[in-house]
Amino acid sequence: MTRTPPDTAPLPVRVPLATRPLGVWGSLQAGRRNVLELVPEIATHAPILSGTTARRWHMLMDPNALKRVLRDNVGNYPKSVVTKLILSPAIGESLFVADGAEWMWQRRTAAPVFSHRNVAALAPVMTAAAERVSARLVPGRAANLFDEMVTATFEVISDVTFSGGKAFDRAAVHKAIEQYIADNARVSLLDILGAPAWVPRLGRLRTGAAMQSTKRLADGAITARRAEGAKTPPDLLDLLMAGEDPESGRRMTTEELRDNLLTFIVAGHETTALTLGWALYLCAFDPAVQEAARTEAQAALGDRAAGVGDLPALPLTRRIVDEALRMYPPAAFLARTAQAPDELCGREVRRGDTVILPIYALHRHHKLWEAPDAFRPDRFVDPRAIPRFHYLPFGDGPRVCIGASFALQEAVIILATLLARFRFARVPGRDPKPVMILTLRPEGGVWLMVDRA
Template sequence: MQNPSPATPRERTPARVPLHNVPLGILASAKAGQRNVLELIPEIATRQPMLSGRTGKRWHMVMEPGALKRVLRDRVEDYPKSTVTKLILEQAIGDSLFVAEGAEWLWQRRTAAPVFSHRNVAALAPVMTAAAERSSARVTASNGRAADIFAEMVAATFEVISDVTFSGGEGFDRNAVHRAIEDYIAQAAKVSVLDLIGVPGWVPRPGRMMAGAAMREMRRIADTAIEGRKTAPRHEVPDLLDLLLAGEDPKTGRTMTTSELRDNLLTFIVAGHETTALTLSWALYLCAFDKDVQDGARAEAQAVLGTRAAVAEDVAKLPLIRRIIDEALRLYPPAAFLSRTAMAADTLCGREIRAGDTVILPIYALHRHHMLWDNPDQFDPSRFEEPNAIARFAYLPFGDGPRVCIGANFALQEAVIILATLLARHRFTPVAGKEPKPVMILTLRPQGGVWLNIETL
């Protein structure tokens, strides 16, 4: 009998979360939430428009694009971020743009939106190009052996976000802030059983109490840097802090206080480097998984770049690189599990929603839904060749509606610049027995890192 030939990448599927097939009680849900939030999603969620149940509180998982449009855009005021989300995030980023609701959110959004204009994002591209060069040099140092690409991408994107947030670094201890963020995610960002059964937020959660000192120190460092910048000369190319200091709400003229500036800058730092690092790590893992896609992307990057690093003007000339990023965001969306609290009675998919119900938006299940995507667990960047053919609310790596991610263009530009630079200069192949495990705590991370063999060309 002949041995079966090995499966090709098109027949195999890259790493995925094992979704459960039996109902989970409160204790099992708490354990799953501590281990991997995505294990709270049942497999049937990838085949049904909506699921409902009760685990201490009534909950609904919504995967139907029309219902998601209603939650995220049409009736966004009736579906604010859930209490659990706020409990997890407020300790780190206060009442910032990401957490605030209603009028408090609206004036901050109006003030911050011009900061991320196309012009300002393009002006910050040289920082991304310089980070791509340094990252490529560090990858070259690992030529001929395996390296954890996730650790490298975290380093590269943290360089970018700290340079474009506090350029020059006056009074800003980057290492201390980075350590505080890592400690916070490890200790405080997990779902507690107290969250699941609806215990009020004023009841202490042990993990979040342990992270409190690091968070206070991080805020102190940021406050000191902001106060110092207020009297310092402006940079020739304004960074995010310069732009926010100069910003004001066009309707009210209100400007941000030091604490408001700090909370929003820390939001940009936490979200801005973590999510892009994850996108790049998963994209490189997928390129190593599928040699043909990687070879095509390398040819594209080399044809555009030659031997130099990518710059802002190259982004539009690298469509395959962009499609790889889009597909990585589909398979491994950093914000893979969102939740909202219904504030008013409603109907979704013909089902009753009561005030106080938890409405879960499992983006991981949405992006792998069998009614919305062909071969949803397979890596196939070609599905983004005609982006207009994809239902708008079937693909939500950055959310949608008025609260769509304010830094989406910034993140995509950075990801294309770094990925193109690395693929043009290096070849990545899998390390046997080292497949990453997708685990979501605050974001969808590769547990154990993304270990790849590196060959510098």
């Protein structure tokens, strides 16, 4: 057990939530600066908020209402129009944005790919990435650990997706994805006003060329794999190519394979890199927790990097990951569009209303968590004691993140390896700023001093 800090202890960085009505223009400015600044501070105390900013919206923090939206009445709440406008040009009608029957058959086909056995078999790739990032860190110098985690997790996802694929230009794909997110993910005035999808958002018309090039690279890699045959052991591409919908027997076309692989690449490295970056910041913020985790990791690992067999011996490392996901969930702000009338927390929901799921506010809700803004990994000593809809870093229901076990395994392997070998300390004046555009990123990076353990 790590010690529980007093309530008067300094708190890790947090988002300055709204304390006054923003209006249309204020909402646009906040949304383009940091989507989470659209969330009122009162959302961390209330079960539901409703209002109108060009269109009706409801913001849910009540666990029972969240359960209804994500599980019990999920068909009535598909992903919002804005989410699809942002992501569809990059990842088509893949698992992340598809709805209804189109989503269902893809989910049935892809689910076996992320079985426990398949995910565990990919652990050596994660261990190798942990070794490489360890070799890049220079003791006695400051480093941007977020950049390092992005590099490491992109190495992992590209290795397990297109292992050994010479037709896959990793650097070009990484650059195109980063550029697409930077240029396309900011809220536009038309989004705030609720304009229909067919009205063009000019800011999202400028980056088509880079993503089209990326799609051609991915198509080429898929075609080459078909000619070469499956790898041994199989990677994600092989497993998806071999998969079929158990009900219809349908298999993915090249286009469907490509869109889903790009989804896994984007989600599979971005979210884990964010989790690791924030976890390292929190360890530097609380040296006592960091030291306890180091002792645990060194006892389990000695001089070697972590592997999948070490996970049971790393419970504190896992709790740090869980707490980082609570405090800085990568998917911190979700939105759905109601397809039919409903009722949530006694409020009328009409067809076309926007239903917002502010996961950041849920995870810091004062009625659901003790000292919600404090870093306390031991909240997760017994994860079963945490009610399910109080903690949703990966969503829930039939659309729960398909790669959650992959991400958690990777995060613990890399974090334990780093903590066993290095000490991390904050750089004065360079704490990260949590800013959400598409995901909750540390603006300015996670700059930490690195020293040998």
